[in-house]
Amino acid sequence: MKAYFLVRNGAADKAFELRDLPTLKPKAGEVLIHAEAFGLNFADVMARLGLYKDAPPLPAVVGYETVGRVAEVGEGVTNVKVGDRVVALSRFGGYAQAVVTDARATMLIPDDMDAGIATCLATQYATAWYAAEEMVRLHEGDHVLIHAAAGGVGIALIQMAKRRGAVIFGTAGSDEKLKFLKEQGVDYPINYRKVDFAVEIKKLGFDKKIDVVYDPIGGESLKKGMTLLTAGGRMVTYGASSMTEAKGNPFKILGVALGFGIWSPIEFVTTSRSLLGINMLRIADNRPEILARCIKNVVELTASGDLKPVVGKTFPHTQLAEAHEYLASRQSIGKVAITW
Ligand SMILES: NC(=O)c1ccc[n+]([C@@H]2O[C@H](COP(=O)([O-])OP(=O)(O)OC[C@H]3O[C@@H](n4cnc5c(N)ncnc54)[C@H](OP(=O)(O)O)[C@@H]3O)[C@@H](O)[C@H]2O)c1
Structure with a gap:
């Protein structure tokens, strides 16, 4: 399993390296997801430029969301099971083929939901839901x-x-x-x-x-x-x-x-x-039940067609640098998604 590591701040073509991931094991309350896609967020651009205070020290795998199948569950996890297709918020670690995250930030999605659409939900739509429906x-x-x-x-x-x-x-x-x-x-x-x-x-x-x-x-x-x-x-x-x-x-x-x-x-x-x-990472850390509620609502309303996320552009993972520059260029409309 591989991941794109942010190895240096600055231009996107020099910033990321595809490296092997160590074997990941979910702890109690966590799930391991094998990813098919992940999404970019503007905060990733800030992290790449060294402007994001919450970003982990380099080298680091950034990224907040993953779409894929549950490969293993930790003790006590009941909301999803091995084989389920899910979208999940991760506290960094998203630019990876394997992601471990909190089960409460992991939500079942229909098998026929477009992977790009699903990448819109755990961060951008969940943040908007919190801002427009909760706060x-x-x-x-x-x-x-x-x-x-x-x-x-x-x-x-x-x-x-x-x-x-x-x-x-x-x-x-x-x-x-x-x-x-x-x-x-x-x-x-x-x-x-x-x-x-x-x-x-x-x-x-x-x-x-x-x-x-x-x-x-x-x-x-x-x-x-x-x-x-x-x-x-x-x-x-x-x-x-x-x-x-x-x-x-x-x-x-x-x-x-x-x-x-x-x-x-x-x-x-x-x-x-x-x-x-609003800082959704703080919400995820301290009030995971709120985050779970936000993700659940936006997944359900997207599946029912009441919300219609817009994917501006989907890039293959080999074009991560181009995708990053595209988001940073301020030309993008909607989500910039990456497929493995
Ligand atoms: N606090 C939280 O928990 C949280 C969670 C998610 C996102 N966010 C924040 O929400 C914002 C939007 O995130 P997103 O992922 O949805 O990105 P995005 O809106 O898809 O992309 C960024 C867009 O911001 C606009 N923009 C306006 N002024 C800008 C400036 N001075 N520099 C760069 N871009 C500028 C650009 O469009 P135009 O110039 O055409 O308007 C650009 O296309 C970001 O600031 C992000 O950090 C915060």
């Missing part, structure tokens, strides 16, 4: 602003917000993505490279009328989004993609950090607004 409750007519809306988490958020009848503002960085957002049902697609999203939303007549902002960009984007919130409004922050632009420049990194703004709890009370943070 925040969306109501019909709510005004919801989704940044990086054509990305993996973004599309999931659109579909979940639409299920609740929200009015959606979605930002992305190209006209091709804007066309896609319109097709996904986004009411107000905004190309943030052409217009300032906050100015545009004000022009459209929604100044201080946004109920929820989903922001994985961070820095100035978060600060500007806060100004759009209505009373009762919530800012959900779950990433800092803008750090990639500041890479290697300590002043720019400081600029992004300061760009978030400095917030006083008193202001949150007086204006009745909230700032909420």
Whole structure:
């Protein structure tokens, strides 16, 4: 069994090496999965660039999700059995032909579910479910602003917000993505490279009328989004993609950090607004039952056709470097998946 090890930070073609994996054995409560596919997440790009604080020390196998068949179960595992086809969240270790992970983060999937579609579920869709169904409750007519809306988490958020009848503002960085957002049902697609999203939303007549902002960009984007919130409004922050632009420049990194703004709890009370943070790894570590619930819901709703994950591109594993550069290039729409 082999895995792609991240061996050095930097350009994707020099960053990964295919190496043998040591024999893996599931402990109590764990499962061993033989993988057919895995997915890329933007956090993997951050890890490759050395910008991801939670990433394990190198050499390391990164990757959060795997699709495949259960090959062995540890003591006490009852939710899946050997031979079952599953999708699972792994705490790193995903770029591998064999993955050991917590059984609670492992969910049965139908045999006819496309492997690429399944790679969308354990991380991006589970994160979106937590953000749109657990942490925040969306109501019909709510005004919801989704940044990086054509990305993996973004599309999931659109579909979940639409299920609740929200009015959606979605930002992305190209006209091709804007066309896609319109097709996904986004009411107000905004190309943030052409217009300032906050100015545009004000022009459209929604100044201080946004109920929820989903922001994985961070820095100035978060600060500007806060100004759009209505009373009762919530800012959900779950990433800092803008750090990639500041890479290697300590002043720019400081600029992004300061760009978030400095917030006083008193202001949150007086204006009745909230700032909420998500880190699904912390949820996986400390509240695995929540993660299990999120994965279960998105698997079931995908199997029933209520949610429709979008796979932008699937690469064979031999093109992992190309796939990484593609995701980092900001051209991708939806999931970037890898097959073994
Ligand atoms: N906190 C958590 O637990 C958690 C879990 C999952 C994902 N996330 C975060 O959610 C975000 C989306 O993840 P994903 O895997 O679904 O990726 P993705 O959205 O499929 O890909 C990233 C997209 O972000 C957009 N983007 C906007 N500004 C950017 C910038 N300054 N630098 C780079 N990209 C920028 C790009 O599209 P446009 O430029 O066209 O908008 C790019 O295509 C990431 O920030 C990720 O770290 C957090």
